[in-house]
Amino acid sequence: xxxxxxxxxxxxxxxxxxxxxxxxxxxxxxxxxxxxxxxxxxxxxxxxxxxxxxxxxxxxxxxxxxxxxxxxxxxxxxxxxxxxxxxxxxxxxxxxxxxxxxxxxxxxxxxxxxxx
Amino acid sequence: xxxxxxxxxxxxxxxxxxxxxxxxxxxxxxxxxxxxxxxxxxxxxxxxxxxxxxxxxxxxxxxxxxxxxxxxxxxxxxxxxxxxxxxxxxxxxxxxxxxxxxxxxxxxxxxxx
Numbered sequence: 001x002x003x004x005x006x007x008x009x010x011x012x013x014x015x016x017x018x019x020x021x022x023x024x025x026x027x028x029x030x031x032x033x034x035x036x037x038x039x040x041x042x043x044x045x046x047x048x049x050x051x052x053x054x055x056x057x058x059x060x061x062x063x064x065x066x067x068x069x070x071x072x073x074x075x076x077x078x079x080x081x082x083x084x085x086x087x088x089x090x091x092x093x094x095x096x097x098x099x100x101x102x103x104x105x106x107x108x109x110x111x112x113x114x115x116x
Numbered sequence: 117x118x119x120x121x122x123x124x125x126x127x128x129x130x131x132x133x134x135x136x137x138x139x140x141x142x143x144x145x146x147x148x149x150x151x152x153x154x155x156x157x158x159x160x161x162x163x164x165x166x167x168x169x170x171x172x173x174x175x176x177x178x179x180x181x182x183x184x185x186x187x188x189x190x191x192x193x194x195x196x197x198x199x200x201x202x203x204x205x206x207x208x209x210x211x212x213x214x215x216x217x218x219x220x221x222x223x224x225x226x227x228x229x
Contacts, residue, residue: 004159033216040125042205042221043160050214058216090159097215102148105217107159 002026004108006091012114013081021076021111023091031094032074033058033105034066036087043090049074050096081115088112119143120208122220130228135193137223139206142187146208150217151180151191154203163204164191196227 004025013019023032033048035058045058049068063085065077074093078085094105121140129135139149147168152160166173166180166189173180179192193200203222209215 031214035219040221042122043207043219045216045218048214048216056214059218092159097209102150102165102209102215102217104150104162107161109159110157 004091004093004106006089006108006111008111009109010112012116013078014116015081015083017081018077018079019081019113020078021089021091021113023074023076023093023108025072025074025091025093025106027093027106028071029093029106030071030096031105032068033092033094034064034074034076035090035092035107036060037090037110038087046076046089078113081113083115086113086115118221119146120206120218120220122206122223124223125221126224126226128226128228129196131198132195135191135196135200135225135227137191137193137204137206137225139189139191139220140187141189141208143208143211144187145211148209149180149182149189150207151178152205152207152219154205154222160205193225196225198227198229201225201227 034046035043047066052071067075089111091108092105095103150165151163153163154160182189205219205222207217207219
């Protein structure tokens, strides 16, 4: 049972290079998310998607783009990497979040990105 | 402006004792709260949640308390075990249509044998 899978797990980029992080989920979840984790900052939402073909900005979207061409995949792109984008990136997925409670969101294992 | 705050970056507790992790929030519209646990090199995993209509929710050794008037919640772990050593995040669904989670900055719990 794979759950949420992220590739690659580790990557070193030079400033200005571009790359794409791939997230795949096999739970048929409609919602998908990209978070970044930085020391002292917790988990901050970059972009999210509430369904195939839809995307929306989160708390820290600048410098990133996303695409959700298939329900099971959510891609995070860095067009021109900067050292400030050195972080651990987590993809997550869930069923729709309904008021007044919510559904558990499931995280991948993380992708460590270093920009030098 | 952080809407969910964890003011203690770290906590050390002796094995067998109680661990109390705290979380404060600023948005009175939050109606549901969650705690996630994260081990090194792994993704966060869901631990326990509480609805704003309750003031306590218990699951085994883990209990979450909610004080709405103080906009404060706490996670109690009794008894603490070395395997509980991890980073704990509190979170709340936003008021937007997607109710995406807003996380606190996390507290590193270390349980000493």
